[in-house]
Amino acid sequence: MLLVCRFTVPEASTGAFTERVDRALALLTAQPGCRRAQLSRSTDEDERFVLTAEFDSVVAYRRALSPFEVREHVVPLLSEADTDGPAAYEPLLVADGGEVRRETSLLARDAGTVRLGEAAGPSEPR
Template sequence: MLVLNRFVVPPDTQDSFVERAHAALAALAASTGYTSGRLTRALDDPAYWTLVTEWESVGAYRRALGGFDVKVHATPLLSESLDEPSAFETLAAAEPGSAVVAHGSDRAAEPWR
């Protein structure tokens, strides 16, 4: 599962944003089910940043959000992200030089029941 949290960070607050983002990433990285993460900045417009994390499953990500260090360091930062969808399930993947492997969805066919 991939989580993309996008931010628009004014130039005068970028140093404090980076410090807080590093703390958030460290807290998330210490969570069970975390597989990777990175803080990225747009080349076209340096005010645009993304915190990208990958997780074993939706459940692992949701459980991580309940951890104390995540609540202290990541949740305040994540609340500043753009209000848009941020969690994405992987439906196909390919390793370098390998074929595409399709994956079924974890979403319930009829989640309202």
Template sequence: MLAVIRYTVPGPQTDEFAGQAREILAVFEAQPGFVSGQLSRSVDEEELWALVSEWEGAGFYRRALSAARLVMYPLMTLMINEPSAFEAVYRSERGGASPKLG
């Protein structure tokens, strides 16, 4: 399961935001079901950021959101309000595609 939380971050808040986002990833990393995570910035719109994480399932992600709520709260005003959880239905990797998932 892939989770993508997007943020619009004004230039002057970039350093503070990046530090807080790393804290969120640290909390996520300590949660059961966490597979990987990264903080990414748009190459086309420098104010657009994404906190991307991969989980063993949606339940793990939802419980991790509860565990991280205090760390996530200061960034809520920068968050883009949209669905964030995505179920994998097909995966392609170097060396060949995987069969349909799920």
């Protein structure tokens, strides 16, 4: 699972923001199931940043956000992200060393129509 959070940060706040992200990334990547995370800055607009984190699964993502210290430092930071689009994605095609593999969706084909308590898991992935 891939977490993508976009931030708009005024130039005067950049130092404090990157310090907060530094702490958040250390806490997040120390959690089991968090493969890697990074903060990137736009080369076109200095005030635009993107934080990405890759997890083994949706379950690993949710568990990584559970410890108290993560909820204390990481969750408030993530709540400040721009809300103009989704933040959680699952990989469909993954390439490494010239080879591409297809990933199976963890979401059921009817995930958008089934309500809480109606399904136990994906019998047919998307």
